[in-house]
Amino acid sequence: MGKEAIKVERRGAVFEVTLDRPKANAIDNETSRAMGDIFAGFRDDPSLHVAIVTGGTGRFFSAGWDLKAAAEGVRPDSDYGVGGFGGLQELPGLNKPVIAAVNGMAVGGGFELALSCDIILASDQARFALPEIKAGTLADAATVKLPKRMPYHVAMELLLVGRWMEVEEAKHWGVVNEIVPHDQLMPRAREVADLLAAGPQLVFAAIKEVARTAENRTFQETMDLINGGKLATVQRLYNSADQLEGAKAFAAKRGPEWKGQ
Incomplete structure (x- = not known):
C-alpha cells in the first residue's frame, strides 16, 4: 500500500501524518519506506516547523511490524527506508520537533515509533506493550531507548515479559508527557504544535x-x-x-x- 496507507495534511507550518492502515495500522516494509520519504520531505521543507504523527481511526495507534508479512517470510530487518522503521527513528538530521498523538494501542514498533518523537501526548484509551518476546524476536529500538527513559528494571520487565502498560503507568514513569481525553487528543496536539510552530x-x-x-x-x-x-x-x-x-x-x-x- 505504501503512501496510500499514510494521510498527510499541511496546516500552516504544522505537518500532520496519519498512519491509516486498517485494522491495526501495522507497518510493513513498503509503508515504512513511504513514511521515511514523507518525514524526509518534512525535514527538508523550510516552511514546515513541526510534525504530528498519529494513527487512523480504530483501536490502534500502531501495532508495529506487520506480523502477517513476517508469516509470509518477509524479514523484519530488511529495507525499512531512509528513516529506519516507521520513518523516524533513524532519519538523519531531523532537527524539527515531532509530536506523537497516541490515540490507541501502541504495540511493538508502534511503541517505538512514539518513542522516536520528542513529545508524546496520549489518549486516555492508549495502552503500550512490547510483545516481541512472544513472537521470538527483538524489540531492538525499544531495547536501546526504553531503559534510558524509565527505571531500568521496569523497562526490562516490559521487554522480557511483554506485558501491557496502561497509560497511567506510562505517565507515572514519564514515558508520556500528558494524558488527554480521547476526543481532545488531536485538538491538544494541534495546540502544542501551534505553540512550537511559532517558536524559535x-x-x-x-x-x-x-x-x-x-x-x-x-x-x-x-x-x-x-x-x-x-x-x-x-x-x-x-x-x-x-x-x-x-x-x-x-x-x-x-x-x-x-x-x-
Whole structure:
C-alpha cells in the first residue's frame, strides 16, 4: 500500500501524518519506506516547523511490524527506508520537533515509533506493550531507548515479559508527557504544535542536535563540540539575527519576532 496507507495534511507550518492502515495500522516494509520519504520531505521543507504523527481511526495507534508479512517470510530487518522503521527513528538530521498523538494501542514498533518523537501526548484509551518476546524476536529500538527513559528494571520487565502498560503507568514513569481525553487528543496536539510552530526554530534545531550528539558522549565531550564550533545548528544559531532579536526582545520586555535567520 505504501503512501496510500499514510494521510498527510499541511496546516500552516504544522505537518500532520496519519498512519491509516486498517485494522491495526501495522507497518510493513513498503509503508515504512513511504513514511521515511514523507518525514524526509518534512525535514527538508523550510516552511514546515513541526510534525504530528498519529494513527487512523480504530483501536490502534500502531501495532508495529506487520506480523502477517513476517508469516509470509518477509524479514523484519530488511529495507525499512531512509528513516529506519516507521520513518523516524533513524532519519538523519531531523532537527524539527515531532509530536506523537497516541490515540490507541501502541504495540511493538508502534511503541517505538512514539518513542522516536520528542513529545508524546496520549489518549486516555492508549495502552503500550512490547510483545516481541512472544513472537521470538527483538524489540531492538525499544531495547536501546526504553531503559534510558524509565527505571531500568521496569523497562526490562516490559521487554522480557511483554506485558501491557496502561497509560497511567506510562505517565507515572514519564514515558508520556500528558494524558488527554480521547476526543481532545488531536485538538491538544494541534495546540502544542501551534505553540512550537511559532517558536524559535533555530533554537529547536540546536536543542535536537545537541541532545542527539550527547547520547553517546560524555558531558565534556559534548560541550567541547559546542564550544569548538563543531555543531552546525549551534553555530548557525549563535550567528543568527534571531539570537540578537531574542536578547533585544528580552531587554525591551516585548515578544520576540522570530525569522528563522
